[in-house]
Amino acid sequence: MKAALLKESHENYWLKEGYLLALQFAQGWVCFRITGWEPSNVRPYSLGAVAALSNLAAWDEIIDASARRYLEPPEEKWIDHAFFGVSKPKAKIYFQYPTRQDRWNLINVQRTITGDVGYIDGEMSPYDGPFALKSQVFTVHELYPAYNCYNPLNDAMDNVMLNFDVMRYSYALIKNRDLIRDILTLKRPGRLHTVAGIDPEPARAPDWLTDLVGDDLLNYSKSIIEEGS
Amino acid sequence: MDKRALYSALGTITAAGVSFGSAVPANMRRYIYKIKTANQFAGPNQLQIGHRTGVGVPVVLDRIEHATQYEMWNDPDELEEDSAPIYIIPAGATPYGITNNGNCLCYILYEDSE
Numbered sequence: 001m002k003a004a005l006l007k008e009s010h011e012n013y014w015l016k017e018g019y020l021l022a023l024q025f026a027q028g029w030v031c032f033r034i035t036g037w038e039p040s041n042v043r044p045y046s047l048g049a050v051a052a053l054s055n056l057a058a059w060d061e062i063i064d065a066s067a068r069r070y071l072e073p074p075e076e077k078w079i080d081h082a083f084f085g086v087s088k089p090k091a092k093i094y095f096q097y098p099t100r101q102d103r104w105n106l107i108n109v110q111r112t113i114t115g116d117v118g119y120i121d122g123e124m125s126p127y128d129g130p131f132a133l134k135s136q137v138f139t140v141h142e143l144y145p146a147y148n149c150y151n152p153l154n155d156a157m158d159n160v161m162l163n164f165d166v167m168r169y170s171y172a173l174i175k176n177r178d179l180i181r182d183i184l185t186l187k188r189p190g191r192l193h194t195v196a197g198i199d200p201e202p203a204r205a206p207d208w209l210t211d212l213v214g215d216d217l218l219n220y221s222k223s224i225i226e227e228g229s
Numbered sequence: 230m231d232k233r234a235l236y237s238a239l240g241t242i243t244a245a246g247v248s249f250g251s252a253v254p255a256n257m258r259r260y261i262y263k264i265k266t267a268n269q270f271a272g273p274n275q276l277q278i279g280h281r282t283g284v285g286v287p288v289v290l291d292r293i294e295h296a297t298q299y300e301m302w303n304d305p306d307e308l309e310e311d312s313a314p315i316y317i318i319p320a321g322a323t324p325y326g327i328t329n330n331g332n333c334l335c336y337i338l339y340e341d342s343e
Contacts, residue, residue, distance in 0.1 A: 052251070089234040090341065123342075127233065153341050154251035155236045 007130040010083040014039075014167045020190030021079070021171070022183050023138060025205035028218030029225060031174035031183050031190075032079065038168045042070045044161040050091065050151040055113045059096055059146035062164070071137065072144035073168065076208055080139045082166040087127035090153055091160040092119040097137065097145035097196040098203050105199055113148045127163050138193055142206040145196075173212060177220060184224045230262055230312055234340040238324060241269075242335050246327035248281050253320050254341055260314035261324075263338035266302040268295035270331025276302075278335065280318040281325035288325075290316050295333065308338070 014037070015021060021032045047060055062070045073080050086093055094113045095103045104118030105111045111118040125132035137145055151157045174180060182188040196203035210218065240249025253259040268274045273296055279289040293302050304315060316337075318324060326335050 053254075087233045089231050122233065123231075152254055152257075153236075154254050155341070 007132070010129070010131040010133070010136070010165065013081075013083075013133070013136065015081065015169060015191060020174070020183050020188060021169075022180075022190055022192045022221075023079075023140075024192070024194040024202050024225075025209075026201045026203065027205050027210055027215075028213075029180075029184060029192075029221035030205060030209065030213050030218070031180050031221070032169075032171040033174055034169045035172050036170040040166045040168060042162075042164040042166065044087075045070070045164060047147070047149050047160040047162065050149055050157045050160050052151060052154050052156050053114075055150040056148050059099065059148050061099060061144060061146045062162075069144050070164065071139050071166070073139060073141050076141045076212075077170060078141070079169045079171055080166055081169065082135075082137050082139070082164050083125075083131040084135045084165070085125045085127040085129055085131050085163045086120060086122035087161045087163070088157050089122035089126070090151070091157060092121050092150040092152060093162070094119050094148045094150065095145060096147070098143055099146040101196070101203070103197045103199070114150050119150070127161065129163075129165075131165065138195055140206065140209060142208065143195070143203055175213075175217060177217075180217070180221060181224050184221060185228055230260075230308075230310060230340060232310075234342065235262070235338055236340070237336065237338050240324070240326060240335045242276055242326035242328055242333045244328050244330060246287065246325065248323040248325045249335070250324045250337070250339075252323045253318050255320050257320055257341045257343055259318035259322075259324070259339050259341050261316040261318065261337050261339045262312055262314050263308050263336075264293075264302070264304050264315065265336040266293055266295070267334040268298055268300045269333060270295075270328070271298045272330060273297070274328050274330040274333055276333045276335065277327050277329075278316070279325050280322035282322045287327065288322075
């Protein structure tokens with residue numbers, strides 16, 4: 001509890017209008033200028049009961065009753081930015097992003113969803129906050145994560161719940177090469193973020209986004225980040 | 230202590246001794262924050278509270294005396310959010326009790342954590 005109080009609030013990580021954002025996908029970096037934002041949340045999101053020493057039978061894509069995903073922007077014009085907290089404190093939440101791609105493996109074999117590697121529990125990211133930076137996720141249309149849960153206790157967990165705090169951004173796509181270079185070389189203040197992680201590689205940008213950006217700019221962004229000028 | 234981490238267990242402790250509740254998970258300890266007992270025996274009854282691993286020799290942590298039937302022991306009266314645990318049980322063990330006469334009900338409130 002004392003350690004949690006020392007954490008910075010996740011709200012300090014929200015982007016404001018005018019901020020620059022660069023997201024790294026497997027194909028390259030895509031740069032955006034935030035043009036607007038709207039806060040939302042999902043609380044509680046119930047993963048249901050989890051039996052002692054058991055995990056969920058299926059990965060959960062954080063959906064409503066009609067299987068619409070809360071963490072996937074329904075339109076291409078938005079980016080979602082989310083953090084979450086966990087109840088119960090010992091519930092271990094595992095992460096796939098995109099779905100079926102296990103993350104936080106640490107060693108060169110896939111981490112299990114019953115083990116001590118690669119998870120967030122309710123002590124790391126408490127249900128009432130402050131949420132762990134590790135829980136941060138950026139999503140775009142057609143790209144979304146999935147979660148599973150393991151109960152390491154010998155007592156059943158009656159209801160494991162997640163508390164998502166979500167910020168939705170509208171954006172303008174940046175195609176100016178000079179500006180892209182300045183963002184990626186940190187000459188202009190902006191937020192650089194690797195989508196999903198680096199093992200085995202960042203998430204692939206959906207086709208609609210790569211079509212919008214174009215292969216030339218994606219390759220240019222990779223050369224900038226590698227050569228630094 | 231985190232209210233969302235709390236579990237409870239209730240045992241009917243006998244003169245033969247009984248384990249109650251679940252075993253403490255590996256790499257964790259069970260922090261017991263509250264105990265409430267009620268003597269069911271028509272006379273004095275001492276409850277020994279502790280833990281036991283499987284069918285091993287029980288470890289006694291405390292003795293609670295009851296002078297009369299239906300006498301209750303409630304510790305602490307009020308549980309504060311920053312309370313220290315009153316008993317700690319190691320990984321692999323299960324809460325255990327035994328009396329020197331008849332039955333005694335025993336309720337505990339606990340958290341399993343590293």
